[in-house]
Amino acid sequence: MISTATEADKAQIHDITARAGVFSQEEIDSVPAMFDEYLKYGAQASGYHFIVYREGERVLGYAIYGYRDLTDGVYDLYWIAVDPNARRKGVGRKLLTACEEAVRAEGGRMLIAETSGTVEYASTREFYLRTGFVNEASIRDFYKPGDDLKIFVKRL
Numbered sequence: 001m002i003s004t005a006t007e008a009d010k011a012q013i014h015d016i017t018a019r020a021g022v023f024s025q026e027e028i029d030s031v032p033a034m035f036d037e038y039l040k041y042g043a044q045a046s047g048y049h050f051i052v053y054r055e056g057e058r059v060l061g062y063a064i065y066g067y068r069d070l071t072d073g074v075y076d077l078y079w080i081a082v083d084p085n086a087r088r089k090g091v092g093r094k095l096l097t098a099c100e101e102a103v104r105a106e107g108g109r110m111l112i113a114e115t116s117g118t119v120e121y122a123s124t125r126e127f128y129l130r131t132g133f134v135n136e137a138s139i140r141d142f143y144k145p146g147d148d149l150k151i152f153v154k155r156l
Contacts, residue, residue, distance in 0.1 A: 002098045004043075005050035005062060010035055012059035013052070016083050022120045023081075031079065034064060048078070051098055053091045060086040063095040065103065065111070073109035075099075080113075096131055104156050111156060117148030128152040 005013065010032065017023055017031045037046040047066040052059045061082035068074040077099060082091045103111055113133060115124050129135070133152035142149035 001055075002051055002053050002094060005035070005038070005052045007039055009050075009052050009054075009059050009062070010039075013050070013062050016059065016062065016081050017079075019084055020081050021084065022124070031064075034078070049099075049102065051095065051102075053082075053095050059083070060089075061091040061095050063099050065099045067106070067108075068112065073107055075103045075106075075108045075111050077111055077113040092127060093131060100154070100156055109156055111154045113152040113154075115150050115152070116143060117150050118146075121150075125150060125152070128154075 013035060014028075014032050017028050034046075034048050035050060038048040038050050040046070043049040043066075047069075049065050051063050051065075053061045061080070063080040064078040065075055066078060068076050077096075080092055080095055080099075082095075100111060111133075113128055115121050115128070117125075117138065125135070129152075131154070133154045135150055136153040137151040139149040139151075141147065
């Protein structure tokens with residue numbers, strides 16, 4: 001079941017991020033900071049909408065999306081992460097669908113996902129392509145030499 005994340009989900013969200021196997025320590029540490037802003041200010045004011053996919057009390061995945069300032073109906077998909085033990089079970093796709101539906105309901109017309117061009121993120125890039133995103137742009141050596149920025153766009 002997909003629902004809005006609550007304070008009780010914080011530890012599980014952090015755990016999923018840490019165990020995903022692709023994120024740097026800096027990335028892992030950034031999610032709790034984003035979650036704290038979300039809890040303190042709310043989704044609209046913080047710019048971070050957190051949703052989770054859960055079975056009972058167990059969080060199997062989460063997504064973070066938000067409105068992109070200075071645009072007309074453009075939203076960022078900041079994060080989508082699934083517990084390694086729950087992969088290939090449709091959790092990521094259900095989270096993405098929920099993000100798309102929420103963005104549409106808010107008048108959004110475009111969803112942007114940015115990711116790395118390294119081999120570790122190959123399955124992430126394949127996921128975006130399988131779910132209707134287009135690799136709209138790439139910036140070579142963006143994150144560091146040899147690590148390109150890949151910008152995926154889905155028009156809603």
